[in-house]
Amino acid sequence: MKLCMIGTGYVGLVSGTCFSDLGNDVICVDRDENKINNLKKGIIPIYEPGLEELVVKNYNNKRLKFSTNLEESIKKSDIVFICVGTPTNKKNDSADLSQIFSVAKEISKSINKFKIIITKSTVPVTTGDEIEKILSKKVKKNYFSVVSNPEFLREGEAIRDFVYPDRIVIGANDKKSATILRNLYAPLISKGAKFLSVKRRAAELIKYAANAFLATKITFINEIANLCEKTDIDVEDVSIGIGLDKRIGGRFLRAGPAYGGSCFPKDTKAIVSTGNQFKTDLSVIKSVVKSNSSRSKILLKKITEILGNKIKNKKICFLGVTFKANTDDMRDSSSLEMIPFLSKKGAKIKYYDPTGVKKEFSKTKNVNYSNSINEAIRNVDLVILHTEWNDFKSINFQKLALSKKMKIYDMRNIFSKEKIVSQGFTYYGIGR
Numbered sequence: 411m412k413l414c415m416i417g418t419g420y421v422g423l424v425s426g427t428c429f430s431d432l433g434n435d436v437i438c439v440d441r442d443e444n445k446i447n448n449l450k451k452g453i454i455p456i457y458e459p460g461l462e463e464l465v466v467k468n469y470n471n472k473r474l475k476f477s478t479n480l481e482e483s484i485k486k487s488d489i490v491f492i493c494v495g496t497p498t499n500k501k502n503d504s505a506d507l508s509q510i511f512s513v514a515k516e517i518s519k520s521i522n523k524f525k526i527i528i529t530k531s532t533v534p535v536t537t538g539d540e541i542e543k544i545l546s547k548k549v550k551k552n553y554f555s556v557v558s559n560p561e562f563l564r565e566g567e568a569i570r571d572f573v574y575p576d577r578i579v580i581g582a583n584d585k586k587s588a589t590i591l592r593n594l595y596a597p598l599i600s601k602g603a604k605f606l607s608v609k610r611r612a613a614e615l616i617k618y619a620a621n622a623f624l625a626t627k628i629t630f631i632n633e634i635a636n637l638c639e640k641t642d643i644d645v646e647d648v649s650i651g652i653g654l655d656k657r658i659g660g661r662f663l664r665a666g667p668a669y670g671g672s673c674f675p676k677d678t679k680a681i682v683s684t685g686n687q688f689k690t691d692l693s694v695i696k697s698v699v700k701s702n703s704s705r706s707k708i709l710l711k712k713i714t715e716i717l718g719n720k721i722k723n724k725k726i727c728f729l730g731v732t733f734k735a736n737t738d739d740m741r742d743s744s745s746l747e748m749i750p751f752l753s754k755k756g757a758k759i760k761y762y763d764p765t766g767v768k769k770e771f772s773k774t775k776n777v778n779y780s781n782s783i784n785e786a787i788r789n790v791d792l793v794i795l796h797t798e799w800n801d802f803k804s805i806n807f808q809k810l811a812l813s814k815k816m817k818i819y820d821m822r823n824i825f826s827k828e829k830i831v832s833q834g835f836t837y838y839g840i841g842r
């Protein structure tokens with residue numbers, strides 16, 4: 411099939427590349443000329459394991475193209491996926507749909523034959539109805555169908571998640587589009603992916619409800635971890651103990667910093683806003699948002715205690731600053747709250763991240779990037795393990811002959827407390 415992905419970010423680039431690898435002709439469009447020019451040279455704008463090889467392979471065999479020309483790319487395609495951002499509207503915490511509606515207007519000018527217009531971006535319930543209204547102003551109704559196909563891929567595992575998804579959700583109000591999309595996804599369905607065909611509004615809500623539920627699990631275990639710290643219990647034991655119950659399941663029960671990234675923070679707020687719009691009190695999700703927003707403050711209080719209530723001139727190292735491992739995404743990472751706070755209090759901060767230096771800290775006082783783990787942890791008072799990269803799991807603090815006065819705050823519980831204590835260092839974890 412001929413596909414057009416509008417927005418060549420984490421979702422558009424990964425799904426466009428994977429669709430081309432399945433044998434479709436795909437044009438990935440973006441308004442960012444620099445991004446498109448780089449992609450044509452094989453330079454990938456994001457860190458995503460395995461993506462570069464797949465982009466280069468499919469670009470070379472001409473099934474994958476890159477363009478900044480929206481009109482031409484839409485005209486050449488049968489199916490148009492909208493993959494642009496839906497960030498938080500700072501005024502009222504709803505989803506800012508300006509990019510979606512601006513793209514819909516562009517699409518309405520370029521429909522020359524029947525096309526399926528799909529929202530792969532995460533959009534609130536009734537957005538499909540709004541897109542339909544925008545298109546109807548310029549195009550006859552039998553020339554298009556608006557469908558919701560939410561994306562569930564996780565950064566860092568994106569290709570595997572695309573190829574082996576738990577489920578594919580199609581929200582179409584007409585049978586023809588649902589059948590075409592089932593055929594598009596047939597290679598993944600034959601490998602075991604469940605296919606769920608529902609009404610468009612249901613598909614839109616499934617995505618938000620899924621993210622809100624996962625965010626709830628994380629927040630739940632983070633609060634249980636707070637209780638564990640007061641009662642001398644290891645939260646890891648509690649996670650295993652409750653996760654073995656099949657009704658609960660063990661995943662997303664790892665206590666740690668506030669959830670961050672490009673999805674959970676904005677999507678939990680947006681679904682609360684949708685609830686308000688439809689006069690429905692989503693009190694559970696409201697509590698989750700509130701609890702998560704106080705998470706960094708709780709961890710900062712603990713850091714202050716660890717440092718004996720004196721932060722000024724203390725040397726602190728952050729290992730990892732992205733919101734999770736295997737991604738370079740800094741959006742809503744808890745490090746963005748913690749590092750500036752500590753800097754303001756006079757700490758001297760070094761950080762190392764496997765995805766390199768971050769522009770977000772370029773203007774933060776006394777914050778410097780280190781080129782290696784060893785350099786980062788040398789001569790510091792406190793090491794904060796912020797992101798759970800595999801690179802950090804095997805650090806041998808003893809072998810690096812560091813001062814035994816150095817303290818280690820393991821915010822992901824990846825180190826063995828016993829081992830670190832037996833090496834003479836002071837260890838703090840989350841909920842243990």
Ligand SMILES: NC(=O)c1ccc[n+]([C@@H]2O[C@H](COP(=O)([O-])OP(=O)(O)OC[C@H]3O[C@@H](n4cnc5c(N)ncnc54)[C@H](O)[C@@H]3O)[C@@H](O)[C@H]2O)c1
Nearest residue numbers: 417418419420421440441442493494495496531532561565
């Ligand atoms: N990142 C994830 O892990 C993930 C997972 C599932 C769903 N989503 C959802 O997918 C959507 C996209 O997320 P993302 O992380 O890929 O965003 P992103 O910011 O990485 O990419 C969006 C891209 O759209 C481009 N764009 C914006 N307006 C455009 C226009 N008018 N024409 C052409 N290009 C335009 C931007 O330049 C950018 O490159 C969001 O709704 C997000 O919630 C993201």
